[in-house]
Amino acid sequence: MATLSARSLATFLTGWRLSGAGAAYQSLADRVRLLVLDGRIPLGTRLPAERELAAALGVSRTTVSSAYAALRDSGHIESLRGSGSVARLPHPSATSAPEPADDLLDFSKATLPAIPGVAAYAERAVVKLPAFVGESGYDPYGVLALREQIAARYTRRGLPTSPDEVMVTIGAQHAISLVARAFVARGDRVLVESPSYPHAFEALRNAGGRLVQVAVTSEDGWDETALQQALQRTSPSLGYLMPDTHNPTGRRMPHDQRERLVATAARQGTRLVVDETMSEMQLDGSSAPTPFATLGGDLVITIGSVGKSVWGGLRIGWIRANRDDLQRIARIRFANDLGTPVLDQLIVAELMPDMDGILAGRRTQLREGRDLLAALLRRRLPTWRMPEVPGGLTAWVNLGAPISSQVALAARSEGLVIAAGPRFGIDGVFERFLRIPFSYPPEELERGVDALARAYAAISRNPIALGAEELAQIA
Numbered sequence: 001m002a003t004l005s006a007r008s009l010a011t012f013l014t015g016w017r018l019s020g021a022g023a024a025y026q027s028l029a030d031r032v033r034l035l036v037l038d039g040r041i042p043l044g045t046r047l048p049a050e051r052e053l054a055a056a057l058g059v060s061r062t063t064v065s066s067a068y069a070a071l072r073d074s075g076h077i078e079s080l081r082g083s084g085s086v087a088r089l090p091h092p093s094a095t096s097a098p099e100p101a102d103d104l105l106d107f108s109k110a111t112l113p114a115i116p117g118v119a120a121y122a123e124r125a126v127v128k129l130p131a132f133v134g135e136s137g138y139d140p141y142g143v144l145a146l147r148e149q150i151a152a153r154y155t156r157r158g159l160p161t162s163p164d165e166v167m168v169t170i171g172a173q174h175a176i177s178l179v180a181r182a183f184v185a186r187g188d189r190v191l192v193e194s195p196s197y198p199h200a201f202e203a204l205r206n207a208g209g210r211l212v213q214v215a216v217t218s219e220d221g222w223d224e225t226a227l228q229q230a231l232q233r234t235s236p237s238l239g240y241l242m243p244d245t246h247n248p249t250g251r252r253m254p255h256d257q258r259e260r261l262v263a264t265a266a267r268q269g270t271r272l273v274v275d276e277t278m279s280e281m282q283l284d285g286s287s288a289p290t291p292f293a294t295l296g297g298d299l300v301i302t303i304g305s306v307g308k309s310v311w312g313g314l315r316i317g318w319i320r321a322n323r324d325d326l327q328r329i330a331r332i333r334f335a336n337d338l339g340t341p342v343l344d345q346l347i348v349a350e351l352m353p354d355m356d357g358i359l360a361g362r363r364t365q366l367r368e369g370r371d372l373l374a375a376l377l378r379r380r381l382p383t384w385r386m387p388e389v390p391g392g393l394t395a396w397v398n399l400g401a402p403i404s405s406q407v408a409l410a411a412r413s414e415g416l417v418i419a420a421g422p423r424f425g426i427d428g429v430f431e432r433f434l435r436i437p438f439s440y441p442p443e444e445l446e447r448g449v450d451a452l453a454r455a456y457a458a459i460s461r462n463p464i465a466l467g468a469e470e471l472a473q474i475a
């Protein structure tokens, strides 16, 4: 069973006392509950002993025992004889007033509903299926017809690719996890952006990676000095990056910065894993990006997916890499899965020829969502700052104060599930930010911003006393 040290939990809890209203134990319980709910404390993790956490937080043991007792009552921890307190989710019948799932808006994910034509593509794929049923279906690389389409699209976009440089995976998340397991050894350094996509942190850490972060901001993009120094000083085995449509800021890395990044990574022997799941969701009218790997050759492993462009429910992603790297990935793949479902691959093979049109439709939809979110925030939450969003499905909104966890907690009571800013960083940073998706239909966006405005009003009624020390930690 994994154990969370008192020091690590204290880092996650940075600023917890700012939840000002009510008793200290209640604020502490609320913050731990949020960490369990949004996955930063994985289920089944053993929490630190009360005495150790009290010492790490500088509070009395009674405060921690009362917080743990409140968490036990709400079903978010379970105390097991001999094993301490373990993170759990409440059994549905244990919550006094379960909110009907239909009424809860979930903004913790940034997704689009399926494109309207997906069922028609599926019908066409079913017609093609009989040609495959004589085969075993266990193929770690994937159906050739789809790999050909993916390779042809890269080639058209300026990156010559052959089908045997492509492996089809069960979504991009699976691809990240495969690459992490193939190329990260326990204790290796792995370069990541901060903020970034949190499930990538999990996959890289599960593989044993020690994460080295480099800042990306909505205003200035990548901190180039930090990027270069991190590569030179820590020689990471992998760098996981989103140079086109970075999640969550939507930023795009300038060309000269890419060239310097590739040159330094090559010198340090760092493989660059470039997640292009959202790379073609650029909303500022600039031309479609040339794949990053045109600069990096064999050094770059590219990850793609139809999860955002077509539908997350198809669970089709891919890895583009040199043949040797793909072989290494194929060998470790068998320990966990024996291939990607054939029918889903055939559906994607049917729709690949229409991908340019599909993406154009998505970009229009997302531009409208982005502009609506900006207008709603200006009207309902004028002190929050939504930056320019050049691409993607989300805005990385600056709240003006370190209150993101409080807003996320209060939003739950208003019917909105949203991940607090620290979910997108490591070490408890980003309390000043909230990632708000604009990929949902207009009426849901309005309901979501409405819930946020009510949540913000609720916490604003309990003014926050900012301690200088906590401010310094959070800033």
Ligand SMILES: Cc1ncc(COP(=O)(O)O)c(C=O)c1O
Pocket: 110, 170, 171, 172, 173, 174, 197, 242, 247, 275, 277, 278, 305, 306, 307, 308, 312, 315, 316, 317
């Ligand atoms: C940057 C990034 N990579 C990968 C994924 C996972 O995508 P898939 O649904 O293809 O597994 C997501 C989904 O949110 C994402 O935002």
